Amino acid sequence: MLLELAIGDAYGAGFEYANEMGAYNDLSKYLQHPRHRLIPGSYTDDTQMSIAIAEVIVAQLPWTPEVLADSFVRAFKRDPREGYASRFYDFLVEIQDGEEFLDRIRPDSDKSGAAMRAAPIGIYPTPEKVIEATTIQAAITHNTPDGINAAVAAALMSHYFIYRLGPKRKLGQFLEGYVSGDWSQPWEGKVKSKGWMSVSAAITAVMRNDSMSQLLQDCIAFTGDVDTVAAIALAAGSCSEEISQDIPDHLITGLENGSYGRDYLIQLDKQLMDMI
Template sequence: MLLELAVGDAYGAGFEFAEAEFVQQYNDLTAYRQHPRHRLKPGSYTDDTQMSMAIAETLISHEPWTPQVLAERFVRTFKRDPREGYAKRFYAFLQQVEDGETFLAQIGNTSEKSGAAMRVSPVGVLPTVEQVLHSAKLQAAITHNTELGINAACAAALMSHYFIYQLGKKRDLGQFLESHVSGNWNTPWQGEVGTLGWMCVQAAVTAVMRNDSMCGILQNCIAFTGDVDTVGAIALAAASCSVEVTQDLPPHLIEGLENGSYGRDYLMQLDRKLISLVSKNS
């Protein structure tokens, strides 16, 4: 899950809000691309992956699922490996705060953007819909304590949960989400994807439902244009858990993903630990 999430994030980072012509020319999965305006090195993941790692590590550690613990994880995960890709104000905020207590005391938590949704896919390993919704809401409220922000996070978490526990056919994913979370999740997304969380999740659901391979899903996510690294991260995290999706990500994208201290190998280790949680819960 995390490896595929990171590939979607890193590949999408080369196209985030790029011109449509650039996307059309280079969205062929042959390589990670240098963004025409950003400095991020091709193959590097962004905040989508780093914050998902913080969520995954909290689940694996069996620490209490509280705002204090999660905020501490967010700060620690950033401090050990500061990186570009965060929104400028949030990046500056993370540089400034020293611990979870300060984070909670100073954070503004009224955003409707995609931050709570982009990081929540690992929560899908929890064994019941009720637990997934509870945990997704709690982590979302730390930074995105709005109806739209929380709903987007709940839908993203349920995407991976739906496939992990084989709760239905891929074609019924949108209907399943609408039965548990307010939103038009079964309505196909069209056009550029904005920065609001529900937009990114709806686009990710559309890409997963209309394609049967990881390659097809990833290209579809990027072809929307807009906030496509987040769309790709959410979609590939969920689709990696589906028995109906051909797991055909190109080897050069997997091998080309950054592999420093918290890169590809570390993500694969976290994935194995997340899978062990599923086997215990199922």
């Protein structure tokens, strides 16, 4: 799950809000974004914050805002990287721990930050537990109805496939049974910054593609905030029996592999899945 999430994130980072890059969406390599400094093959905040969530889960720490915020700060401080929104990046540089994070954050966003990091929460055994845990983590930064609903839908996507709750063609219906939103409505066109937009596009792509390579290309073809769409979609798609796991080898080996790169993600994935 986390490995695929990171590949979607890193591949999508070369295309984020860069319509002129669309012709290069052939999965041949990670691309340099025309305006960002991120090194091709590097993941962004989507993956780093998902790692922070996964580490709390596998360590079985108390699921509290204080513990989760501390994990967000720790993950950033040990491995600062490009990809965060500039003001949030500066915020993380300035603060020292989770307590200060909670004291200073304005948790009123309805953008995609809480949804992009929610996939690992799908490992919990029931939809009710997933909803409870996701709501707590989302409210830390995105304590708005749309921000929370988008995160819950993203977490329930991976849960649906991990626990084989139905065919992927019924994913939207399943989500509508638990969280407010028109999740069965196919997404069309550019994906802007709102969380529900990224999740809707990811759901559409998952439901209409039968391989991970097709899924990744389809996510990028929406244009807009495509690294987040791809991260959410590939995390869920990696857990589906109906989607062939055919991510090109060069995208796997080309993913960054520092202290918290490819090998670390594979290890953390195994720890997550061992909890089922």
